[in-house]
Amino acid sequence: MNKIGIASMAAVVISGAAFAGYNSKTADSYIDGGDAIKMGTFTGAQLAAMQAGKRDSSMYSTNWTADSNGASYTAGNVATANVTPGQGNWVYYSTSTGTNPSNYKINAGRPTGLYAPPAGQALQITGAASSTASRYLYQDVSSQWAARNSGDNTAWVQYDAYMSSATSSSGNRTGGFLFGADSTGTVGAFLTGMTMEYGTVGTTTKQRSVFGYAYYTSGTTTGNYRFKLSEQALSSGGTSPLAVSGGWTKFAMNWNKVSGQVNWYYSVDGGANYTGFYVNGAGAGLDNFMEWDFYAQQATGTTTANAIFGDLSVYATPAPGAAALVGLAGLMARRRRA
Numbered sequence: 001m002n003k004i005g006i007a008s009m010a011a012v013v014i015s016g017a018a019f020a021g022y023n024s025k026t027a028d029s030y031i032d033g034g035d036a037i038k039m040g041t042f043t044g045a046q047l048a049a050m051q052a053g054k055r056d057s058s059m060y061s062t063n064w065t066a067d068s069n070g071a072s073y074t075a076g077n078v079a080t081a082n083v084t085p086g087q088g089n090w091v092y093y094s095t096s097t098g099t100n101p102s103n104y105k106i107n108a109g110r111p112t113g114l115y116a117p118p119a120g121q122a123l124q125i126t127g128a129a130s131s132t133a134s135r136y137l138y139q140d141v142s143s144q145w146a147a148r149n150s151g152d153n154t155a156w157v158q159y160d161a162y163m164s165s166a167t168s169s170s171g172n173r174t175g176g177f178l179f180g181a182d183s184t185g186t187v188g189a190f191l192t193g194m195t196m197e198y199g200t201v202g203t204t205t206k207q208r209s210v211f212g213y214a215y216y217t218s219g220t221t222t223g224n225y226r227f228k229l230s231e232q233a234l235s236s237g238g239t240s241p242l243a244v245s246g247g248w249t250k251f252a253m254n255w256n257k258v259s260g261q262v263n264w265y266y267s268v269d270g271g272a273n274y275t276g277f278y279v280n281g282a283g284a285g286l287d288n289f290m291e292w293d294f295y296a297q298q299a300t301g302t303t304t305a306n307a308i309f310g311d312l313s314v315y316a317t318p319a320p321g322a323a324a325l326v327g328l329a330g331l332m333a334r335r336r337r338a
Helices: 044-050 142-146 322-337
Strands: 031-035 037-043 057-062 091-094 104-107 122-126 134-140 154-163 171-181 188-201 204-218 221-230 247-256 261-267 273-280 289-300 306-317
Touching: 031 204, 037 044, 044 273, 057 142, 122 134, 122 289, 142 289, 154 171, 154 188, 171 204, 171 247, 171 306, 188 221, 188 247, 188 261, 204 261, 204 273, 221 273, 289 306
Parallel strands: 031 221
Antiparallel strands: 037 273, 057 306, 091 134, 104 122, 122 306, 134 289, 154 247, 154 306, 171 188, 171 289, 188 204, 204 221, 247 261, 261 273
8 A cells, every 4th residue: 555645745735726636746736616515404413323333433533532543642742753653653744844743732631612522632733823834643544444344435534623712814724634545646635624714814814614625526627626615704703603702613524435425514513413515526436545634724924823623533334324314304304394
């Protein structure tokens, strides 16, 4: 297996310029794909129905105190140096600056605020005060994916992320991506990914925006695309769609190996309800390598933002089954009555 790793792909999200195709050995940019297709609002129970069987092919999970590989975590730096495996085999990488280990830490506690997850340790990536630097912390989950149960061809990722109540005139982007590749390692793909952004990012002057990422084809161009899921005008300050007044947002996403379809969901009420979106992605079969990356970027200005993450889980399921279809049928019925 040709492990491409984020070090060879790390600049793919630095700008919004389009490109013709994607080669993992070069530092290319994502393509702006406009708005994703909105599926509607799902209850936490409906989302759980779509994830039926997730316990069967659990790939990786951590609460930053311990993980499913048997590692224990202590508060402090995750690793000792750039691209050197550290606690729990996590590896950090920076595109140009920020190789100081203190930029990638395990915090002894989690920020309090709206919809805070259970108390415990948290991951913090300190944002760079530079628009040319992106910081990543990544975990290879290729072997777990290869060992999944037969037929479990939908990869899911869920995590909690914190955003402070302060607005920002600088552009900051934080989130995570599930990367994949073909058998030669020459195609590197956002199988799925989500970010939350605030402040001015490129030409987008929005506060508390949510974006989804996918390997996708538009016309004759196939590559890594970014899709808008929701946004708020900068003048609206600390309002939804992300958790308000300093709080936690739940993110969930999946990618289907067979169809390439990508779904994204986020909850601003502690998991009671999720807003869902999808695109018909082009990444079917790009699973010879798989890696999860947490990410922080200072896109514009000089005010940095710390990316703080709670629980993470990566797992595989079959395609949504009958229970999920019942939930979707109920959702559509409510739409018709509205």
